Amino acid sequence: MFLFRSQNIKSYLFAFFIGIASALIAFIIKMPLPWIIGPMVGCALLNSLGIARLQCSFKLKKITTLVLGVLLGSRFTSDFFHLNIDWFLSSCAVLIYVVLTTSIIQFLYRRIGKYDQATAYFAAAPGGLSEMVLAGSYAGADERIIAFNHALRIFIIVLILSFGFRIFGGYHPPVGITIFNTIDLSIKDWFILISCGFIGWFIAWKFNIPSGNLICPLLCSAFVHIIGLTQSYPPTILIIFAQIIVGISIGCRFHKEEKINLYHHFVLALIAIGILLFFSLTFAYILSVLNVQKFSTAFLAFSPAGLTEMSLIALTLGMDSTFIVFFHLIRIFCVVIGVPLFFQKYLHKKN
Numbered sequence: 001m002f003l004f005r006s007q008n009i010k011s012y013l014f015a016f017f018i019g020i021a022s023a024l025i026a027f028i029i030k031m032p033l034p035w036i037i038g039p040m041v042g043c044a045l046l047n048s049l050g051i052a053r054l055q056c057s058f059k060l061k062k063i064t065t066l067v068l069g070v071l072l073g074s075r076f077t078s079d080f081f082h083l084n085i086d087w088f089l090s091s092c093a094v095l096i097y098v099v100l101t102t103s104i105i106q107f108l109y110r111r112i113g114k115y116d117q118a119t120a121y122f123a124a125a126p127g128g129l130s131e132m133v134l135a136g137s138y139a140g141a142d143e144r145i146i147a148f149n150h151a152l153r154i155f156i157i158v159l160i161l162s163f164g165f166r167i168f169g170g171y172h173p174p175v176g177i178t179i180f181n182t183i184d185l186s187i188k189d190w191f192i193l194i195s196c197g198f199i200g201w202f203i204a205w206k207f208n209i210p211s212g213n214l215i216c217p218l219l220c221s222a223f224v225h226i227i228g229l230t231q232s233y234p235p236t237i238l239i240i241f242a243q244i245i246v247g248i249s250i251g252c253r254f255h256k257e258e259k260i261n262l263y264h265h266f267v268l269a270l271i272a273i274g275i276l277l278f279f280s281l282t283f284a285y286i287l288s289v290l291n292v293q294k295f296s297t298a299f300l301a302f303s304p305a306g307l308t309e310m311s312l313i314a315l316t317l318g319m320d321s322t323f324i325v326f327f328h329l330i331r332i333f334c335v336v337i338g339v340p341l342f343f344q345k346y347l348h349k350k351n
Contacts, residue, residue: 008055015054018042019248035243036250036312037162040155043251056249064242065213065308066197067234071242072214072311073196073221074233075322087326090292093283094330097302101126101279102339105272113268115145121343123149126276126304127335139343145265151253152269157277157305158250158313165296165317189232196220214308215329246308276304293323301327 022042026034046052102124109120118141122132127150136146185193200220204212224230284299292298297319300310307328314321 011053011055012057014052015043015056015248015252018046018054019244023244035240036247039244039247040251043248044254047252048254054252056252061245061249062213064245066201066217067238067242068308069200069214069217070193070196070221071234071239072325073218074225076222076225078226078228086292087323090287091327091330094327095334097279097283098126098331098334101276104275108271109268119145122146125335125339127331148265149269153273154250154305154309156273157303158309161303161313185232189230192224192230193232193234196224243312297323300324307332
């Protein structure tokens with residue numbers, strides 16, 4: 001089949017079934033972000049306990065990433081460059097955040113975790129799971145440790161923020177992404193949105209851009225919305241479906257049979273998450289004091305759990321997702337481009 005490898009089709013379909021069932025259960029019991037949290041927890045439990053060996057179709061995830069890119073780009077308007085000069089100035093804080101947290105966590109992994117130079121460096125970077133695993137493999141790092149640290153970081157931070165904003169932030173959002181109106185799309189709107197996804201995918205494929213399947217459709221969509229060509233967005237049902245696939249993909253990263261000391265790496269990962277959240281809170285407080293953005297929105301912008309996950313949380317909670325997308329794009333650029341280049345230039349010989 002087009003979306004599935006024939007030898008893995010049972011694993012894919014079972015993961016999809018578990019994801020939908022878990023999402024519906026989470027929806028019924030009114031969990032925050034049910035379409036992500038439900039599939040994420042359900043698939044992670046079955047995989048980590050060895051009950052099943054679930055996998056997420058890479059091609060299906062790629063398609064849903066294109067949908068999310070178009071969705072996030074639709075949050076940009078023609079006012080973006082006129083109202084947000086302070087954003088560009090304060091985005092320098094993202095570079096400081098990346099350098100500071102990477103340095104501290106790398107020191108932790110080296111001194112306490114006894115990781116080698118490459119593994120500590122790429123596992124410490126705040127974001128870019130796939131890119132850090134790939135870059136780390138080229139540098140001779142332990143890919144399993146890097147993947148485990150980044151996957152656990154995403155899993156725990158998504159859980160903490162989802163429940164934290166619901167319990168302590170006073171947010172009571174509608175379940176799913178129902179903050180969008182369910183208006184009918186015209187043929188012109190469908191054509192523009194699909195074109196944004198296709199053109200974005202082609203650019204990402206042609207130039208092999210890191211995280212391009214999300215970033216390129218996002219930029220294409222942002223462009224057509226900023227110039228006023230359309231104000232439409234993908235249908236709610238597609239957005240919910242995309243969230244379910246994101247949740248499945250996170251949960252399927254955990255496997256019982258990983259041949260590493262899970263307890264040792266789990267404790268280190270928790271300490272690293274604490275460090276990241278501390279600096280996220282600190283930088284968010286600074287931006288709120290400077291009246292750049294509300295504290296809660298700035299905190300989500302600095303939270304290192306991935307552009308897709310953080311943007312979906314922002315949309316669900318009714319926050320300023322444009323600000324969050326902008327800051328995460330800066331962070332992705334720093335991590336995906338800057339981190340591997342810095343290692344290759346200054347640290348590779350020491351590894």
